[in-house]
Amino acid sequence: MNVSGLSLRDLEYVVAVAELRHFGRAAERCAVSQPSLSAQIRKLEEALGLSLFERTSRKVLLTPRGEAIVAQARTVLEEARRLLALADGSDGALTGRLRLAAIHTLGPYLFPHILPALRSTWPDLTLILSEGRTDSLLEELRDGRLDAVLLALPVEGDGLAAEPLFFEPFLLAHPAGHRLCAAPGLSLNDLDPAELLLLEEGHCLRDQALAACGLSARGGGVHATGLETLRHMVAAGAGCTLMPVLAVKGAAKAEDGRAATVGGLVGYRSFDRTADGPRPPGRVIGLVWRASDPRDRGLRQLADLLRRDLPAGTEPALPRTAD
Structure with missing residues (x-):
């Protein structure tokens, strides 16, 4: 297959199906009809000479080779977003969609506090919120299924950036x-x-x-x-x-x-x-994201915003020391 035959839109379709495990919901996310999305993915599979998904009457599963293709597709899409950001002068800014998650013991109590400031500061940012356990959230973050997570620090592993928010x-x-x-x-x-x-x-x-x-x-x-x-x-x-x-x-x-x-x-x-x-x-609560994310500057600005407006009962992440 020639590189010119690859479409970023098709890669978005594939990633959406991989994340949602459902063709109909993936089509809704991508604002396209399900037949069109399915047809484009079939066309991509034929061009690549492999099956990306196992299709059953009850669920959609990634094939082993499909997992590798989807992982690379996420990287390609992230780099494409970086290119567009450079072109319009917004390199590093928070734009488009932000998939933000928090651990179960934090999300329901912190999200109501931070949402007004987020909506006011970035009114055009589309927020997709979710919750989970630390291990699964970090796995989704590394795989590109999440953009940032709110959890207890420290976290282990290379390739991640973290900013403490509050104690x-x-x-x-x-x-x-x-x-x-x-x-x-x-x-x-x-x-x-x-x-x-x-x-x-x-x-x-x-x-x-x-x-x-x-x-x-x-x-x-x-x-x-x-x-x-x-x-x-x-x-x-x-x-x-x-x-x-x-x-x-x-x-x-x-x-x-x-x-x-x-x-x-x-x-x-x-x-x-x-x-x-x-x-x-x-515990120290922090914001964690991939160090390779082209919106690193914007994510650090998000961390600064969250630090400036501490929730009631919390304290600065680093204890004050005497001068």
């Missing part, structure tokens, strides 16, 4: 009337490991809670599938847990700002900084 403290969520309610101060040492409730394996918050409490990966006997289920387990009196402050602020706001939520059955306490160090247990 999010953990609070202790406990059943109303718990023995720690009346304690004069609260330290991690006051927690009973047998009472500690955790998210199931695969959630980074689980690992962060275990590390904060100095427990092994086997610590905590009862697990929850999500943060809100974890909150309801506390309300049911099953134990205590470490809760990110944004999840606490969001719950309190939803229940008219009451300090105890879930019908008054859950209370929250801050940790004593003098007991556990200059900062309470918590």
Whole structure:
């Protein structure tokens, strides 16, 4: 096949089907009829002499060679966007579509805070939001299925750029009337490991809670599938847990700002900084993207914007030091 026969539009069709695993939804994204999209992909497959997709009545799967072609197609499209940005003088700017994701324990509480500023600063930017677990989000980011992710730092791996945004403290969520309610101060040492409730394996918050409490990966006997289920387990009196402050602020706001939520059955306490160090247990939230992304400058501007407007209850990512 001659290079002149390749169409960037056809590559966009292929990438859309690979990401959505559905020809109809891919056609909607690309603003084209499904028959036209299917015909162009068939034409590309014939020209390449291979099948990109396994087509069944229930789902669409990438073939092994199709996976390699799609990965390269994403690279070609990214470089094409860089070329267009250079041509119109907007190299590095946030334009077009931004696929932004966050970890499950952050997205529902942070997105409402940042969206007004994002829409105001980049009114023509099309935002596609999603959530997931850290490992899967980083895999999608490296594969080009996401443009940027909001998660807890640090992250490992080459080819990624990261900017810290803010420090999010953990609070202790406990059943109303718990023995720690009346304690004069609260330290991690006051927690009973047998009472500690955790998210199931695969959630980074689980690992962060275990590390904060100095427990092994086997610590905590009862697990929850999500943060809100974890909150309801506390309300049911099953134990205590470490809760990110944004999840606490969001719950309190939803229940008219009451300090105890879930019908008054859950209370929250801050940790004593003098007991556990200059900062309470918590996590640093950052923005991560591919270092090769042509919109690197715009993504750093996005990080600056998010740092300037810290969510309630959070602190600057780097602690202030004395002059």
